[in-house]
Amino acid sequence: MCRHLGYLGPPVPLKDLLLDPPHALVTQAWAPRDMRGGGTINADGFGVGWYPSASEPVRYASAMPVWSDPALPQLAAVTSAGAALAAVRSATVGMPVTEPAAAPFVSGRWLFSHNGVVRDWPRSLTGLAGELPVKNLLTLPAPTDSAVLFALLLAKLRSGEPAAKAVAGVVTEVLAVAPGSRLNLLLTDGAQLVATTLGHSLSVRARRGSVLIASEPLDADPAWQSIPDNRLVVATASSLSVEEIS
Numbered sequence: 001m002c003r004h005l006g007y008l009g010p011p012v013p014l015k016d017l018l019l020d021p022p023h024a025l026v027t028q029a030w031a032p033r034d035m036r037g038g039g040t041i042n043a044d045g046f047g048v049g050w051y052p053s054a055s056e057p058v059r060y061a062s063a064m065p066v067w068s069d070p071a072l073p074q075l076a077a078v079t080s081a082g083a084a085l086a087a088v089r090s091a092t093v094g095m096p097v098t099e100p101a102a103a104p105f106v107s108g109r110w111l112f113s114h115n116g117v118v119r120d121w122p123r124s125l126t127g128l129a130g131e132l133p134v135k136n137l138l139t140l141p142a143p144t145d146s147a148v149l150f151a152l153l154l155a156k157l158r159s160g161e162p163a164a165k166a167v168a169g170v171v172t173e174v175l176a177v178a179p180g181s182r183l184n185l186l187l188t189d190g191a192q193l194v195a196t197t198l199g200h201s202l203s204v205r206a207r208r209g210s211v212l213i214a215s216e217p218l219d220a221d222p223a224w225q226s227i228p229d230n231r232l233v234v235a236t237a238s239s240l241s242v243e244e245i246s
Contacts, residue, residue: 003028003042004087004103004113004186005218006193008237009210014048015076018066018086021218029066029088033216034201036182042066044091045102049111050081051190057111061102082237083190085111092117092145101142105150109189112153115200115215116182118145124178128152149174153187163187164234167194168245186213195233196245202227204240211235 005025007017018025023033029042046069047061062069066088087103095101103113118125125148129137132151140147149170156166171183175198182199195202195213205212205224213233217224227233227242234241 002087002089002103002113002115003032003215004085004115004184005212005214006085006186006188006195007081007210007212008083008188008191008193008235009207009212011080011082013077014050014079014081014084014086015073017084017212017218018048018076019073022220023216023218025086025088025214025218026066028216035090036200042088042090044089044097045099046086046088047102047104048076048084048086049104049106050079050084051109052081056109057106057190059104059106059111061099061104063097063099063102083188085113085186085188085193087113087115087186092121095144096142098142101144101147103146105141105147107150107154110154110157111188111190112150113186114146114149115184115186116198118149118174118183119178119180121145121178122148124181125174127177128173131155149183149185153185163189163192163194164232167196168232171196171198171245184215191236193233193235195227195235197227197229197231197233198245199229202231202233204233204235204242206235206240210237211240 043065046066184200
């Protein structure tokens, strides 16, 4: 399965999240420590999205393994951000390995990543997907379970649901039709992070004025907290709440 992270706080170079820490995301791509449910490496693409000042996010992604992209080290060294979401991908068998299929997915101010798998895809999501406008389905970035999850989530967000309620709602609805799915979701609008744990690892490092959420800790800092399964995490740079998904 995939690995992902989200950051909010004072601007930092992207290399501080992706490349430099002892167990940075690039290391987790080829040497993950907690790949539950199968998979050994995350070599099926990667992506990073960040927010230049108050504008909509910029996304850089590739179908290549993150360690083989020649442009990423320089980009990550010269680009700083106070909000970012990044992921490395281990594609489920049968799903495409293409740049549009790599998280984060983006729409307006929203960035989204899914670490896991929807069981019995695509049959299990037919009913939920059938409730979406046809245009939403025809404009999916890729024919994957993760892309459909984002479409379901966007429908709730566009109807006015708060982000935390929308994320929890998607998890609950998908579990009802696809039991046993692994649904670690991560969503941000640049001001808040909303994450779930369902079948995969997740840790949080909250400091004064910043928060970092990641599939695996990036270093040995004792401030990292492991999040139990079946939890909803809602964070800003100055607040953090963790509660059970009902």
